[in-house]
Amino acid sequence: MSTAAATFTAPPAPALGRIPGNKAIWVGIYCELTEFALMFLVYFLARAHHPEAFRDGPQQLSTLAGVANTVIMLTSSYFVARGVMAMRRNARGTCLKWLAAALVVGIGYPVVKFFEVQWNVAHGLSGNGEVFQMAYYYLTFNHLVHVSWGLLGLLWVMARTWMGAYDARDHDGLEAFACYWHATDLIWLMIFPLFYVLP
């Protein structure tokens, strides 16, 4: 293979100082980060005002559900990252398999959440106005909404990948979705210790 041909087929390396995905998704991610920053601020103020409620709160929750959803978010995020890497090699079929795996794992998040809420209600955590429960439900339900949007976005990029809309040189849409999914993962990594881990 000549040098010219090799240059033509090789995917371009991401340039330093670039915007991953596209500008629009970063507007969305900034909005998401700001929204959760305000909710985290409320969490910290509530924690300062009611330290005993936040000290006892995590023991009321199912640590197993928190760990399970963290493992789900991390694994789904990892699969999406592998999908992007496959697309950079122009391996569209492999990319689609990684994205399908990310979807299957990601669907586990609302499923675990459903059973977690059942468990909570059975154990008296019905969000009846107690400050820890209110903070917990408000933040985690908001995160669930963002995960649900992400799962719809994942279906969209899977359809686009299947239709051949992306290749090694042009897959900004796929990368933009990946950024959103990783940012949603990042927020969960902040929520998980605040509600499930801190004794």
Add this chain to the structure above:
Amino acid sequence: MHNEHTLTLAWLVLLGLTLLGGVVGNAGSPGLWVTVAVAAMMAFKGRVVIDHFLELGGAHPSIRRLVRFYAVALPVMLILTDLFGPQIARLTTL
């Protein structure tokens, strides 16, 4: 650009720290040093996701700095809340 092995290692480290967090959540007792350890874990896990999943190491500085700041600011706020809780409560009481 990251390779598959680095990404897989980062994922496994994150899973390991998550399981460790689950153990702390079940067995830990309240205290400032536990809060500091949990905050450090938050910051580290956040940084791993930012560098290896989001790949912001070579991204535009305004994006890289803001997201990295986010993953540090929250753990710091957690420590400050546990250190100065009564003062924060007094300052924010209407």
